[in-house]
Amino acid sequence: MSDGIKKYLLLLIILVSLLLPSYGQKYITRNGYIGFFSHTPIEDIKADNNQVASVLDASTGDLVFQVLVRSFHFVKTLMEEHFNENYMESDKIPKSTFSGKIVNIKDVNFSKPGNYDVTVEGDLMIHGVTKKITEKGSLEVATDGINASSKFILTPEDFNINIPSVVRNNIAKTIEVTVNIKYTPVAGN
Secondary structure (H helix, E strand, O other): OOHHHHHHHHHHHHHHHHHOOOOOOEEEEEEEEEEEEEEOOOOEEEEEEEEEEEEEEOOOOEEEEEEEHHHOEEOOHHHHHHHHHHHOOOOOOOEEEEEEEEOOHHHOOOOOOEEEEEEEEEEEEEOOEEEEEEEEEEEEEEOOEEEEEEEEEEOHHHHOOOOOOOOHHHOOOOEEEEEEEEEEEOOOO
């Protein structure tokens, strides 16, 4: 990870921490995972990003994510280049964000290790377009932090991501998104 990206992520984490209410236990990561997968009979496309920044406030359920688009990596270099230049326009729109909350946070006992089903809702911004989403996920309360995961479907068209007709059959109309986050407690809470 370049020094510029590290500084950017650190600044984001500090700013997000300051914006969240100051009471309650906060959890943070700067190396969470988001990946996506597209399957068609012609081609499978998979991208992984292990530089996802996120903060979770356990007392309120407030949840924020920030993703640098250029941090998605593909097996094929040409796919990565097309993704950044042609589809996501990452020079003009360098990040994607989510700001929302776990709506059933009261169902999660953060003092008792275990797995909890959660529902997250909020504003997802991809390619400069913001959409309200509601998705299911799970939280695993562990002795060393919180593990969060979710798998859901997005439609590129909903975010004004244009797929040229010459490759339209190579990319699925819907994309499977996988989120896996390992949060650690913020010191001083």
